[in-house]
Amino acid sequence: MKNLSAIIEKALLFLFALSVVSTFAFWWTGLDERNALDQETERKFAEILNKNFKSGDLVFTENDWDLDFLKYLDSGILPVFLDLRNATEKSVAMMKSGDDRLFLLLKSDGSREKYVKKLNLKVLETFKAGKGEVVLAETLYKTVKKSLVFSRDIGKAERVAFSDGEKSEECRKVSEKKWQCSDEDWNYVGLTSAFFNGQQKQAVWAHPVSGKTLEITFALRGVSRKLYFNSGFAESAYRSKNRAPVGVEIAADGKTLLKYTNPFTSSTISKNAKIPENTKELTIKLTTSDDRQRHFVFNGFITDEL
């Protein structure tokens, strides 16, 4: 017992001496900074994007913590998503609104192969960027043709309003991506991004208010055959002890197409429904009994393919 104690004492002394050495070695020799992108790479990332980016393209960075390249970007280059590592073929494809291209900002050219394969991409062009690489690509993932994408087309909604059954309060369209419903920061319907079952996607922020129904109406043009709808809570909602669910109802020309309660759980809900022929109008109705931190988000689309 005494021997064991002496051995532990010596081991602890050794560890203490080692810890001093490791502290010196790590913090004084630049080891703590070793994985940062160098300035040339950052500038090149920005230069390539500034030259090649077209409105609607999406930018994904492999590194979500060294964002100094943002400092050199021109205005209008957005959005930039920081979750390439967890992205999947489907999640990336679902973020696209149409024929958008993808820019992948990679720390080295060594990871190109991995992402091209994982995300099922067709590489359009690659650019050397210092020690890193920028890949311009499009996804090969087959998706149906989308006639309406809620996140992309939120600005095209016919109407966004709160209704209490008797009177309604219209939300004000402040941009092509946002309807502001009051002076409160959270009280809007508009484009955001959120994690859907662990994957970041474009979505519509739609915070319901208790005692009222938030109604978002889209006019449907052409043939609309099927609705795909996903909903859940943004991660910022989980700071709350409020467990109130959000009631979701989707009506086609006033007739209920989908109706469910979205509970306050970590996972998101995915639904789909056939849309009756000649439907002119689709309304998404959201309600809650307690609106504290109901950071509700949804996305989805309408397709003319079954």
Next chain:
Amino acid sequence: MNFKNHFEKIDFLLAGATAVFIFLMIFLTGSAIGFVRDEGFYMKAAGNMADWYESIGTNISNGEFAKIFSKKEIDRYFNYNSEHPPFMKELFGLSQFIFTRKLGIMSAPESARLVAAVFAALTALMIYLFGLIFFSRTTAVASPLLFFTMPHIFFHSHLACFDMPILFFWSSTFILYMICLKTKKTSVHAVTAVFFAFAMATKHNVLFIPIVLFVSWLFFYIFSYRKEADKSGLAGFFRAIPKVFWFMAVISLPLYFLIWPRMWFNTADRLMTYAEFHGKHVNYLNYYFGTPLKNGPFPFSFPWAMTFFTTPTPQLVCFFAGIFYFCRDLFKSGKTCEKEASLAMITGSLFPIFLIAWPSIPIFGGIKHWFTGYPLMLTAGVFMIEESAKKLIKTDNCRKKLFVPVLFAAALVSLIQPDIKFAKRGAAFYNELIGGAQGAAEARMQRNFWGYDMIDLAGTLNSEAPKNAKLYIMSSYEGLNQNSFRFMQAAGIIRSDIRATNTLNEADFALFFYEKQNEFILNSIAYEFGTIRPLAVSSTDSVFYSALFRREK
């Protein structure tokens, strides 16, 4: 553990110098650290307290003594932030009353942070005394220095919050209990109870202390104390209970109520509301190795791993050494009261971590919620290292004398670089075992906490913003809140004409505080402002923490 040393003349010099050094180091570097969200609430409460002190003067001069403690008056000044006891807020308010309102020599936020610096000095003093009395003079000198060179501790020591004061009270109460066990003097037991009343009036954490200490005592009673003369049977049991527990009931509780006037009225209801607030506390979402901890049960490993990765490695080794020292004492000691003292030290060190590790307990944020026992295990660990080092060099006295101070000095010097790097954002520090800030970010750990990190952005904001510009402060998420913004203006950190808004589409400038769960706000700002190019960025080792944006459309 036994009393080893007395307080001698030289200790006045050493303890005093240590406390003054820590006080100056904390107080003079205050302007480098932004105001966390909680400080906004407590500084506002401090203003109410200062108003109360003013009103006491007015009421006395009007001869209205009864009015001072009337329900109306008490509710007026004490109802705000009633989810926390008032002792620290009373001190922040007193400091504001004296140094800001009467003497006019510092701003209101500075006066609150002055109290924080005083508590840092008291903590240094407490560690010195603990080190001296139970271990050695070398330990007494080295321990406070090693304690305050932990970046998280250095950071929290600046804040006008309750976390460092409750650390002081938590560790001191355990030390005093140990002295109670050893001296049996009634006066020591009574002083401990008085001290404990102030601890309770600081933060609710310490309410666990009598419970865990009594359970520990009961264990030793069942297996040992009851065999002593006069301590068996029911009467013997009550006689055997250490006086400090009785005093906690008859001294601590009344004094606690005396310090908290709001509890004089509607007592049962208000106590219930207070208990309910903490019993049903919200969980703060934390990223932990890439997993957002949204709802319980939470991983048992969370506070252990966070302690492991957020403590600089020399101090981390001391933690292990300290726990080993207490455990060895527990099993080696012949006397029951010494065993109980060792168990009390282990409990004081580890119970706060165990508590947060419990899967159903919400995660309240960073390490500040379980660091209350760090001084105990650190100090014992420093002594353990000192003893081992002395044993290693057996022959040469001169070398033996030099070896230990050189070893601790080397540890302190090695910490200068990380301490400087994280001086402005100690809450974001991770050690080399996870790869520092970069490694933690790569592992997707929570990057920072409490929306304070904007000192690096303030200069650009002040120089670029036109008069009366509106600044989005991300208050609905983990950004600044309106109070902390207001106090940053009062402290001269943000220009006084700049207005805070929580509505992005009316803002001219926007602050963005990075947390993984708030990543979407980066693109919300970009969509609204027409650019994702920041005007200024705050980072360490290229890890992005917060940024300032300017509207371009």
